[in-house]
Amino acid sequence: MAVRTFGQGAVDWEERVDLARLRTERLARLKAALEESELGAVLSFDFSNIRYMTSTHIGTWAMDKLIRFALLVRGAEPVIWDFGSAARHHQLYNPWLDHGGKEGEPTGARAGISTLRGAFHPDAGIAEDVAAKVAGELREHGMGGEPLGVDLAEMPVLAALKAEGIDVVDGQQLFLAARRLKTRDEISLLTQACAMVDAAYEELYGYLRPGVRENECVGVVSKALYDLGSEYVEGVNAISGERCSPHPHVYSDRLIRPGDPAFFDILHSHLGYRTCYYRTFAVGSASPAMRDAYTRCREYMDEAIALVRPGATTADIVAVWPRAEEFGFPDETAAFALQYGHGVGLSIWEKPIFSRLVSPKHPEVLEEGMVFALETYWPAADGWSAARIEEEVVVTADGCEVITKFPAEELLVAGRKYWTVGGELDTRREAQSHLNTRAGRGER
Numbered sequence: 001m002a003v004r005t006f007g008q009g010a011v012d013w014e015e016r017v018d019l020a021r022l023r024t025e026r027l028a029r030l031k032a033a034l035e036e037s038e039l040g041a042v043l044s045f046d047f048s049n050i051r052y053m054t055s056t057h058i059g060t061w062a063m064d065k066l067i068r069f070a071l072l073v074r075g076a077e078p079v080i081w082d083f084g085s086a087a088r089h090h091q092l093y094n095p096w097l098d099h100g101g102k103e104g105e106p107t108g109a110r111a112g113i114s115t116l117r118g119a120f121h122p123d124a125g126i127a128e129d130v131a132a133k134v135a136g137e138l139r140e141h142g143m144g145g146e147p148l149g150v151d152l153a154e155m156p157v158l159a160a161l162k163a164e165g166i167d168v169v170d171g172q173q174l175f176l177a178a179r180r181l182k183t184r185d186e187i188s189l190l191t192q193a194c195a196m197v198d199a200a201y202e203e204l205y206g207y208l209r210p211g212v213r214e215n216e217c218v219g220v221v222s223k224a225l226y227d228l229g230s231e232y233v234e235g236v237n238a239i240s241g242e243r244c245s246p247h248p249h250v251y252s253d254r255l256i257r258p259g260d261p262a263f264f265d266i267l268h269s270h271l272g273y274r275t276c277y278y279r280t281f282a283v284g285s286a287s288p289a290m291r292d293a294y295t296r297c298r299e300y301m302d303e304a305i306a307l308v309r310p311g312a313t314t315a316d317i318v319a320v321w322p323r324a325e326e327f328g329f330p331d332e333t334a335a336f337a338l339q340y341g342h343g344v345g346l347s348i349w350e351k352p353i354f355s356r357l358v359s360p361k362h363p364e365v366l367e368e369g370m371v372f373a374l375e376t377y378w379p380a381a382d383g384w385s386a387a388r389i390e391e392e393v394v395v396t397a398d399g400c401e402v403i404t405k406f407p408a409e410e411l412l413v414a415g416r417k418y419w420t421v422g423g424e425l426d427t428r429r430e431a432q433s434h435l436n437t438r439a440g441r442g443e444r
Helices: 019-036 047-054 086-093 126-140 155-163 172-179 184-207 214-227 288-307 313-316
Strands: 042-046 069-073 080-081 108-113 148-150 169-171 232-240 261-270 275-282 340-343 349-353 371-379 386-395 398-402 412-414
Touching: 019 047, 019 184, 042 047, 042 126, 047 069, 047 080, 047 172, 069 126, 069 275, 080 086, 086 108, 108 398, 126 155, 155 169, 172 261, 172 275, 172 349, 184 214, 184 261, 184 275, 184 371, 184 386, 214 232, 214 261, 261 340, 261 386, 275 288, 275 371, 275 398, 288 313, 313 340, 313 349, 349 371, 349 386
Parallel strands: 042 148, 080 108, 148 169, 275 412
Antiparallel strands: 042 069, 069 080, 232 261, 261 275, 275 386, 340 349, 340 371, 371 386, 386 398
């Protein structure tokens, strides 16, 4: 793999991310996957798949609306039907979508709208219009009788496509197969996204102390990321104290107290490329139970990373992780995503998936160019503390490279130091118990 530099701005004196190459190589991989399949075309309503196919973006507000759709027919160029004036914007500023059609005919960027998650009146014919547009393209290219892969869609649209005589099948697997290996520019953007989270954790570590709330920590991280140019902060999972075990996967307004564990997952997008990046801290002090939990959590992570190389499988990785029953859950479904791994790219859960729920019986082979996150978790013996660590790795020719750089080899303690007349206060929880009694001082 070529040596990379991760400056975010374009310069003439150093090779960095080549966005034209990014667009070209992504589309080429999708076309190759389509050629190798039995499909005549793929139709996408998914925001990430549309971006991979067409290199268009109209704002994160559109991610869950199912309002835009894009089509790639075998042997042809992609066509996107986009929201109102966005199509005109694409025609002006996205030259890669200008396919040089006949005079007066639209190019690959066209106006169109789907059903707005059912908000349009069912009798307005919107679903039928979507199906007619797609069917017209398929027939023009001689693919009207071939299967059409669709990633996700609303029921009225699926019904309208079938009414057009189109054989609709699952197309999501084709998109995920194309996106499974990352190009050099995708890896650079994913690394830049992680570097921005490195900086956000630096801000958070300096801010974290007793008396702040989980939601305030979310604000600190979000501001740091947006200041650095983040396109979208999807979420900051801020969990502290007794909320750590079991893991609730959502932040609250809880006040952080002295001696609390606190773990965070930072998910954001840099030019579309995402992060999923946990770190755990102790605030003020760490109990023996918390320190032990962190050590075990880190050991599971290190054992997994040591196995990552081309030819290894997801089954090999999960084999070094504990079974659900070993940390208090009845089965792997109940413990899902605690000992876990997943591909990262334009979305945070891509191929391959690492989990004892599926990987032992359905292993996936690791290949150079994969980028994925590995997550470990361990509940402390005290019944309420827990540790959570996540590292993102790039599979290289002979192993892997960790691209999440904020320190996590040992448990970090955040918050100020305290001083007494006798010197620095020992803030370990066990050191503060009954100090002013004879028993606490070890006297009889």
